[in-house]
Amino acid sequence: MLFEPRSGRLAAWGNALLAGLVSPDEAVLSIVGEDAVHRVEGLPGESGPVGLTLALGRLRALGVTGLRVALPAPGHPLGLSGPPEFNARALDAEEAVLAVGAAVGLVPEVYEVGPKGDVHTTVTWHCLPVREAPPADVPSLGEAERELAEALREATVVLTRLDVAGSGPVAQAALSAYRARAEASARDVLAPGYPPRAVRVLSLAQRVDLMVSLAYERGHGAAVAASEMAARAEALRPVERVARRALVAAYNSAVEERERGRD
Structure with a gap:
């Protein structure tokens, strides 16, 4: 999902x-x-x-x-x-x-x-x-896109090493759902008023998040021992963090663009 x-x-x-x-x-x-x-x-x-x-x-x-x-x-x-x-x-x-x-x-x-x-x-x-202050740790769309490209490479390497990359019926169903969603129009991915780059960043962040979710949910394969599961979580935590930062950057981009236009 x-x-x-x-x-x-x-x-x-x-x-x-x-x-x-x-x-x-x-x-x-x-x-x-x-x-x-x-x-x-x-x-x-x-x-x-x-x-x-x-x-x-x-x-x-x-x-x-x-x-x-x-x-x-x-x-x-x-x-x-x-x-x-x-x-x-x-x-x-x-x-x-x-x-x-x-x-x-x-x-x-x-x-x-x-x-x-x-x-x-x-x-x-x-x-x-709430306190009216700058939100914590929110990147720009450009920063988020660059971070995501590197995170996607890291996630692929980690998932391959852990033998959880896209195998099994649950993984295949999730990947099929992603492909179907990726083919949707920009209107379906984000609301009107968002820049095309935000749509691209959001879609890529969802793809990275999907890969992380598959790694966590996979119940068989190489990562089965408690120690291996802990290592898997440790390896994926930075990737998950990047995906969340990118999601926030994408959803907030409409506001950020309007505020830049007033400057």
Whole structure:
């Protein structure tokens, strides 16, 4: 499965909506995706949870002009700016969205409801105060693309050495899904308003992330002993970090380009 964080969908289509490139209905449908429903809790001026359409309108009224993504991991607060309370919640979710133009951020909480075989996923976005400061460790698109090219080579070498490169039915299914997605149009990969380079970086980051996921999920082959599994994780950790940095750079590029245009 390709890594497409909910924070990425919210930021991408929220940015397209804020730029006037899509309608509220189109943005909400794209953000929700295959989930049952998304709601936002804790918005200033609202006493309870509200739907995405109202929430996006409220954010605009608060002065929000763009949305950025954070994909933090232990020891790597990627895209975060504080305070510690928000960072801790975002780290627990492994993702968040930070508003540009208002000191608020959104962290998703995912619920699965329903009987086995008929499970529905609902998402509550918790709106919390954030510190208005530069996000941590976010590269430019150019930097991300260069890092990814090297990471892809490293991942290929590591996976080949560990005998987990693209073998087995799970791996083949994942690779087929990637190829199908790679053939999609830029509109399907990112929302309108993103530069072509962002589409290219996002697709390559997803490919690197897919290869890392295959290595972690592979249950047989050379890497079976606990020590070998630890070595595999150690070897892939830098590659995974580069992929996350590139994902954030791609999702944030629409905001970065607009801000450069104002300079």
